[in-house]
Amino acid sequence: xxxxxxxxxxxxxxxxxxxxxxxxxxxxxxxxxxxxxxxxxxxxxxxxxxxxxxxxxxxxxxxxxxxxxxxxxxxxxxxxxxxxxxxxxxxxxxxxxxxxxxxxxxxxxxxxxxxxxxxxxxxxxxxxxxxxxxxxxxxxxxxxxxxxxxxxxxxxxxxxxxxxxxxxxxxxxxxxxxxxxxxxxxxxxxxxxxxxxxxxxxxxxxxxxxxxxxxxxxxxxxxxxxxxxxxxxxxxxxxxxxxxxxxxxxxxxxxxxxxxxxxxxxxxxxxxxxxxxxxxxxxxxxxxxxxxxxxxxxxxxxxxxxxxxxxxxxxxxxxxxxxxxxxxxxxxxxxxxxxxxxxxxxxxxxxxxxxxxxxxxxxxxxxxxxxxxxxxxxxxxxxxxxxxxxxxxxxxxxxxxxxxxxxxxxxxxxxxxxxxxxxxxxxxxxxxxxxxxxxxxxxxxxxxxxxxxxxxxxxxxxxxxxxxxxxxxxxxxxxxxxxxxxxxxxxxxxxxxxx
Amino acid sequence: xxxxxxxxxxxxxxxxxxxxxxxxxxxxxxxxxxxxxxxxxxxxxxxxxxxxxxxxxxxxxxxxxxxxxxxxxxxxxxxxxxxxxxxxxxxxxxxxxxxxxxxxxxxxxxxxxxxxxxxxxxxxxxx
Amino acid sequence: xxxxxxxxxxxxxxxxxxxxxxxxxxxxxxxxxxxxxxxxxxxxxxxxxxxxxxxxxxxxxxxxxxxxxxxxxxxxxxxxxxxxxxxxxxxxxxxxxxxxxxxxxxxxxxxxxxxxxxxxxxxxxxxxxxxxxxxxxxxxxxxxxxxxxxxxxxxxxxxxxxxxxxxxxxxxxxxxxxxxxxxxxxxxxxxxxxxxxxxxxxxxxxxxxxxxxxxxxxxxxxxxxxxxxxxxxxxxxxxxxxxxxxxxxxxxxxxxxxxxxxxxxxxxxxxxxxxxxxxxxxxxxxxxxxxxxxxxxxxxxxxxxxxxxxxxxxxxxxxxxx
Numbered sequence: 001x002x003x004x005x006x007x008x009x010x011x012x013x014x015x016x017x018x019x020x021x022x023x024x025x026x027x028x029x030x031x032x033x034x035x036x037x038x039x040x041x042x043x044x045x046x047x048x049x050x051x052x053x054x055x056x057x058x059x060x061x062x063x064x065x066x067x068x069x070x071x072x073x074x075x076x077x078x079x080x081x082x083x084x085x086x087x088x089x090x091x092x093x094x095x096x097x098x099x100x101x102x103x104x105x106x107x108x109x110x111x112x113x114x115x116x117x118x119x120x121x122x123x124x125x126x127x128x129x130x131x132x133x134x135x136x137x138x139x140x141x142x143x144x145x146x147x148x149x150x151x152x153x154x155x156x157x158x159x160x161x162x163x164x165x166x167x168x169x170x171x172x173x174x175x176x177x178x179x180x181x182x183x184x185x186x187x188x189x190x191x192x193x194x195x196x197x198x199x200x201x202x203x204x205x206x207x208x209x210x211x212x213x214x215x216x217x218x219x220x221x222x223x224x225x226x227x228x229x230x231x232x233x234x235x236x237x238x239x240x241x242x243x244x245x246x247x248x249x250x251x252x253x254x255x256x257x258x259x260x261x262x263x264x265x266x267x268x269x270x271x272x273x274x275x276x277x278x279x280x281x282x283x284x285x286x287x288x289x290x291x292x293x294x295x296x297x298x299x300x301x302x303x304x305x306x307x308x309x310x311x312x313x314x315x316x317x318x319x320x321x322x323x324x325x326x327x328x329x330x331x332x333x334x335x336x337x338x339x340x341x342x343x344x345x346x347x348x349x350x351x352x353x354x355x356x357x358x359x360x361x362x363x364x365x366x367x368x369x370x371x372x373x374x375x376x377x378x379x380x381x382x383x384x385x386x387x388x389x390x391x392x393x394x395x396x397x398x399x400x401x402x403x404x405x406x407x408x409x410x411x412x413x414x415x416x417x418x419x420x421x422x423x424x425x426x427x428x429x430x431x432x433x434x435x436x437x438x439x440x441x442x443x444x445x446x447x448x449x450x451x452x453x454x455x456x457x458x459x460x461x462x463x464x465x466x467x468x469x470x471x472x473x474x475x476x477x478x479x480x481x482x483x484x485x486x487x488x489x490x491x492x493x494x495x496x497x498x499x
Numbered sequence: 500x501x502x503x504x505x506x507x508x509x510x511x512x513x514x515x516x517x518x519x520x521x522x523x524x525x526x527x528x529x530x531x532x533x534x535x536x537x538x539x540x541x542x543x544x545x546x547x548x549x550x551x552x553x554x555x556x557x558x559x560x561x562x563x564x565x566x567x568x569x570x571x572x573x574x575x576x577x578x579x580x581x582x583x584x585x586x587x588x589x590x591x592x593x594x595x596x597x598x599x600x601x602x603x604x605x606x607x608x609x610x611x612x613x614x615x616x617x618x619x620x621x622x623x624x625x626x
Numbered sequence: 627x628x629x630x631x632x633x634x635x636x637x638x639x640x641x642x643x644x645x646x647x648x649x650x651x652x653x654x655x656x657x658x659x660x661x662x663x664x665x666x667x668x669x670x671x672x673x674x675x676x677x678x679x680x681x682x683x684x685x686x687x688x689x690x691x692x693x694x695x696x697x698x699x700x701x702x703x704x705x706x707x708x709x710x711x712x713x714x715x716x717x718x719x720x721x722x723x724x725x726x727x728x729x730x731x732x733x734x735x736x737x738x739x740x741x742x743x744x745x746x747x748x749x750x751x752x753x754x755x756x757x758x759x760x761x762x763x764x765x766x767x768x769x770x771x772x773x774x775x776x777x778x779x780x781x782x783x784x785x786x787x788x789x790x791x792x793x794x795x796x797x798x799x800x801x802x803x804x805x806x807x808x809x810x811x812x813x814x815x816x817x818x819x820x821x822x823x824x825x826x827x828x829x830x831x832x833x834x835x836x837x838x839x840x841x842x843x844x845x846x847x848x849x850x851x852x853x854x855x856x857x858x859x860x861x862x863x864x865x866x867x868x869x870x871x872x873x874x875x876x877x878x879x880x881x882x883x884x885x886x887x888x889x890x891x892x893x894x895x896x897x898x899x900x901x902x903x904x905x906x907x908x909x910x911x912x913x914x915x916x917x918x919x920x921x922x923x924x925x926x927x928x929x930x931x932x933x934x935x936x937x938x939x940x941x942x943x944x945x946x947x948x
Contacts, residue, residue: 001901009900013893016771020885023778024878063764065747065899069736072764110785113778120775127768135583139768142590143775146597150779153601158608162621165601165614169536172594173528176543179587180520183547187554187722190732192579200731213718506720513719521712529704557733558726563741563753564841565912570745572738573728575753579737582758586769589846593776596939600783603943 004051007044008076008084008130009061015041015123019116027103027111034115038092038122045088049081053489058496060132069196074130079339079493082486083129083263087256089475090346091122094255097354097468098248100361105155105246114154121147121252128260134182134272135192137264141178145171145228148257151249152241163240170227170237177224181217185272188213194271205277214273218283221268229261231287231324232294235317239301243310247357250309251350254316259342262323266338269327270498279330288328288419292426294321299433308356308367311437312349315393318430319345325423326408332494333411339490340407344392344400347479351472352389358382358465359445362457369444371453376445379459383445385469388476390438395431400479405431407487512553520546533602533612537595544591548584555580749909750839750918759844759921760895767892770928774885777935784942813862820862827855835929839910839918845925849932856937865941877934884931891920891927 018037022030052058058077060068067073095102095118103111120143127140149171153164186192188210189200204210227234242250269278278284298318305311319341326338359375359382360367376383392399405427412423449455479486507514519542526539555577563578602612609617723730744756758766831852838844860868898905910917918925 006897006900009896010893013767013889013896016767017886017889019771020774020882020889023774024882062900063896064760065895065905066761070739071761071899110782113782116778117775120771123771124768133765135586135762136765136768139586139590139765139772142594142772143768146593146772146775146779149597150775150782153779154782158621161601161604161608162617165533165598165605166618168594168598168601169527172540172598173524176520176524176527176540176547179547180550183551183554183583184718184722186551186580186583186732188731190730190734191736210721212721216714216718503717503720506722506724507716510719510722510725512725513722514716517715517719518712521708521715524711525704525708529700529707553725554730554732556726557728557730560728562842565741565745565751565753568745570742572741575741577732577737578740578753578757579732581754582762585754585758585846586765589769590772593772597776597779597783599943600780604783 002051004047005059005061005076007048008074008080008126009063011041011044011084011088012074012123012126012130015119015126019119019123022112022116022119025112027106027109030112030115031099034119035092035095037119038088038095041122041126042085042088042092045081045084048076049078049085052076052078052081053492056492069191069193072136073132073193074127075132076130077493077496078489079497080129082489082493083259083339083342084126086343086346087125087129087259088122090255090350091118091125091252093468093471094248094251094350094354096464097350097472098246098251098357099464100462101246101357102248107156110154114151117147117150117154118252121151121257125256125260128264131267132194132271133192134185134194134197134268137267138175138179138182141228141261141264142175144257144260145175148253151252152245154249155244155246157244159240159244163237163244166237167241170234174224174227174234177220177227181220181224184213184220185217194267197272198274201273201277205274214277215281218273218278218281221265222283222287225261225265225268226287226290226324229258229265230317230320232290232297232317232321235294235298235320238317239305239310239313242313242316242353243307247309247353247360250313250356251353254313254353255346255350258316258320259323259346262320262327262338262342266327266335267497275330275498284328284330286328287324288330288422291321291324291326291328292422294318295325295426295430296321296433299430299437303433303437306369308359308369308372308441309353311441312352312356315434315437316345316349318434319349319393322404322408322430325426326411329408329411329415329419329423331411331414332491333407333414335411335494336487336490337404337407337411339494340487341404343486343490344404344479347400347472347475348389348392351385351469351476352393354465354468354472355382355386355389358459358469359386362459363454364457369441373444373447373449374454376442377448378454378457381461381466381469382459385473386445387442388473390442392476392480394434394438398477398480400476402480403483403487406483510553512556513550516546516550516553518546519543519549522546531613531615533598533605533614533617536614537598537602540598541591541595544587548587551580551584551587745912748918748921749912750921751913752838752840752842752844754842755839755844755918755921755925759918759924763892763895763924766928767889770885770888770931773932773935774881777881777938780939780942816862820858824855824859824862827851827858831855831929831933835925836915836922838925839921840913840915845928846932848925849929850936852929852933853936853940856933857940860937860941865944872937877938880930881934884927884934888924888927888931891924895920 014037018033022034025033058075061074061076063072063074065071102114106114124140124144124147128137128144131137131140149164149168152167153160185197188204189197191197191200201214205214230238242253245253269275295318298314298321302311302314302318305314322341323338326334326341328334329337356367358379359372362378363371363375366372376386388399392401395401395405408423408427412420415423523539523542523546527536527543530536530539557576560576561574563575563581605617606612609620611617740757740761741753744750744753748756748760750756831848834843834851835845835848838848856868856872895905907919909919916922
């Protein structure tokens with residue numbers, strides 16, 4: 001076994017250990033350790049990506065002496081490695097971009113715990129991406145839940161406390177359903193490893209046994225993970241949580257945490273239940289419907305919002321809708337679109353949140369639209385990055401967001417007439433709405449405030465903020481221009497992702 | 500229908516467990532009092548553990564601790580659910596502690612445990 | 627300023643003996659202060675003094691009665707949701723494999739191997755210990771970190787640092803709130819009982835941890851026992867005396883050492899196993915304390931971590947610091 005093949009497992013375990021050490025270091029020490037480790041983890045994940053691309057296949061890494069079905073396993077393919085690389089890179093850049101805010105927002109003496117939470121969150125994201133075992137997924141989903149709630153409340157204020165409580169309660173409801181689904185599935189198959197479950201489920205399905213339990217189990221998984229990833233009817237907790245946290249937290253939560261749960265759901269559809277059964281059970285129609293509703297209603301709510309970060313949070317709800325529409329199209333092209341959207345949104349939304357943090361710096365700490373008028377002039381780099389992000393969200397060609405819309409359109413063309421019509425309409429309306437709320441902000445950012453507020457204020461750039469935004473802009477363009485390569489990699493990854 | 504009822508009676512452990520789960524889930528979702536929400540959460544998790552433990556039981560067999568060197572698998576019950584319950588309990592202890600700490604802080608700030616009231620007061624402060 | 631502690635509210639709640647929400651809330655005067663000056667209140671007040679068109683009267687009625695109607699509706703919806711969920715779950719249960727039967731899908735070759743080969747492969751006679759720490763050891767590593775991340779979150783929420791204390795945030799240590807007034811100070815019965823029970827709790831906890839490979843128990847249960855011993859010590863003899871041997875630094879030291887040791891042991895085990903190397907671990911004599919290979923040190927590490935965490939929860943909830 002090549003040394004590179006150990007990297008996925010090492011990134012998971014050492015992220016855990018890095019979190020433990022961050023808890024006893026000083027704030028600065030924890031920052032250095034965490035950033036250093038995240039850089040290393042990104043490089044390691046990139047090496048795994050190169051390895052899987054070269055080997056053109058996925059490999060199974062058994063966690064211990066015993067392989068399936070006795071021990072835990074992780075499974076690594078192109079798609080997993082690509083996600084891991086992007087996620088760890090985005091985590092690193094989000095932390096860098098909001099570094100000033102982290103130390104200002106956390107209580108003194110508790111900043112190190114911020115990095116603990118980030119390391120543990122990263123570890124759980126790696127584990128969710130790589131795992132091939134349902135119960136491991138549950139354990140790491142819980143780490144993910146607690147760590148992400150902690151990231152919200154580390155900025156100490158009443159609003160974050162209330163938002164955290166609501167977020168935690170909704171997450172726990174989701175976890176409860178998810179766990180009940182796992183347990184019921186264990187009861188009718190006797191397995192916890194994904195491939196073994198799939199074999200039993202297929203056999204049961206062919207024999208017509210346990211059909212009602214299977215339907216309910218799929219329902220539990222879908223609802224449980226939809227609550228956690230803020231699909232439309234279950235999104236009420238998200239704007240508060242993402243809107244009130246420190247910029248890095250908002251970036252990480254919007255860009256990565258929501259996606260972690262969706263990856264688990266895709267994994268369950270592909271590897272545990274099997275796409276054929278999902279089709280028969282008509283789950284995808286529901287996901288499609290709610291995804292469309294999320295795309296439109298999320299944007300409508302964003303349109304009404306007068307607070308920059310809350311508006312971005314509502315926009316996240318709409319963007320999560322795109323992912324679910326991709327899954328709900330129920331074709332290979334649709335799934336490609338969903339995965340591309342996961343990556344594109346992970347690259348775009350964190351940048352917008354980091355910019356929002358930068359605007360707050362030059363607008364006296366406020367983030368409502370009136371206060372940030374002209375912030376793009378006071379913080380030119382943030383303004384440029386925000387423009388790139390907003391144009392990407394609107395789906396202008398050569399930006400990351402365009403690739404998603406293109407792929408989603410391709411996927412919709414491939415589906416039935418009604419689905420195609422609905423999907424086209426949804427994409428069109430959503431694009432229009434996106435433009436309607438992003439363009440006024442862009443104008444707002446570059447208008448000189450009439451009352452001359454914050455006239456003498458100029459952004460004092462920190463090297464980490466500059467580096468993060470520059471990297472985000474480059475990545476966004478890179479994603480848009482090199483979309484062929486990315487989409488090709490996603491397609492290859494999906495081909496080796498399933499059973 | 501009679502068939503179903505018989506299924507419910509045969510699986511009486513699971514029946515009790517899912518009723519517990521349903522009550523806990525609803526309490527966690529709908530109740531306004533934060534402490535009762537936490538109690539509901541513990542109900543919900545206990546329901547799942549009971550359900551899980553019932554999956555492992557096999558009538559007439561012993562706990563899976565090999566005694567007298569007799570490793571015949573037909574002597575012992577299924578050890579997997581036991582291990583999973585253990586993991587689950589640790590998770591629910593952790594989450595309960597977190598929720599209680601949040602409740603402490605919220606009570607300290609808002610002097611009420613009513614979640615709706617807290618949300619209302621927090622909104623008012625923002626304006 | 628006297629902080630109105632949660633425990634005090636609970637005591638009030640217990641004394642009054644009923645479950646009405648008012649018992650959790652502020653005295654009326656203070657509540658009224660918070661409640662006044664909302665837009666609807668102002669509007670309502672003005673509406674009462676003027677001519678009352680139907681719409682205003684409806685609004686007044688609605689703000690008075692509407693809440694009651696809403697409450698009733700809310701309750702009905704809750705019961706409905708509960709019943710629907712239970713109904714769906716019951717219909718699933720009716721179709722599940724029969725309880726306690728040996729022919730269930732769960733009884734398969736995996737279970738067979740866990741029971742029959744655990745002694746040869748992991749050196750444990752307790753198949754559950756073999757399963758959670760060796761066969762599925764990665765899950766358990768995650769589980770130990772769930773506890774860690776929860777403890778860190780509670781620290782974030784409740785630890786009162788020196789700086790924050792100056793700002794008068796949360797529990798004021800110089801003027802302790804009512805929470806601590808309800809604790810016994812030097813209760814003779816408690817002290818005598820603690821003198822008897824604390825050593826027992828520690829010894830029994832250690833016993834459960836060390837014998838985790840051959841009898842029921844292991845790191846988590848033994849650790850919880852030891853944690854209860856620590857909590858009892860601090861209840862009976864006070865924080866100052868507990869702090870002498872178990873303070874903030876000790877807590878961080880033990881926890882970091884245990885979790886790091888656990889992660890490294892597990893990483894070694896997984897790395898060797900996955901690459902097909904021989905891990906050179908002596909499995910010991912099954913049925914004795916020295917058995918289970920790496921499981922014994924893992925159990926010890928987990929046990930101490932759990933004991934620390936349990937005490938940490940107690941200490942933070944009680945006074946906001948270790």
